[in-house]
Amino acid sequence: MTRRIKLLALAGALDDLGLRARIVEYTLRPSLLRCWDPGQMGRTVSVMCEPSAGPDPRWQFRHHPGEEVLADAEPVKEPADAMDAARVLALLIRP
Numbered sequence: 001m002t003r004r005i006k007l008l009a010l011a012g013a014l015d016d017l018g019l020r021a022r023i024v025e026y027t028l029r030p031s032l033l034r035c036w037d038p039g040q041m042g043r044t045v046s047v048m049c050e051p052s053a054g055p056d057p058r059w060q061f062r063h064h065p066g067e068e069v070l071a072d073a074e075p076v077k078e079p080a081d082a083m084d085a086a087r088v089l090a091l092l093i094r095p
Helices: 002-016 080-094
Strands: 020-024 032-036 044-049 059-064 069-072
Touching: 002 032, 002 044, 002 059, 002 080, 020 059, 020 080, 032 080, 044 080
Parallel strands: none
Antiparallel strands: 020 032, 032 044, 044 059, 059 069
């Protein structure tokens, strides 16, 4: 449930920036947040929220595929908390 809440908070922050996002859920794969600019055709970015590896795991937003870490998701509980991650994604969506 934590993963979904963090992805929904990121979706809300993206909406505040004029971008759109939708959760895509898979049974055997991680849930993804597919993000796009409704004013442009074609370019989408997929993001997953997963805990980091190691003795002290933290939640992270990662680009999918490839798992490049985009932002820390540990403190995210509402859209305002995810604004920094949303700005990083906006740069990927609107190069």
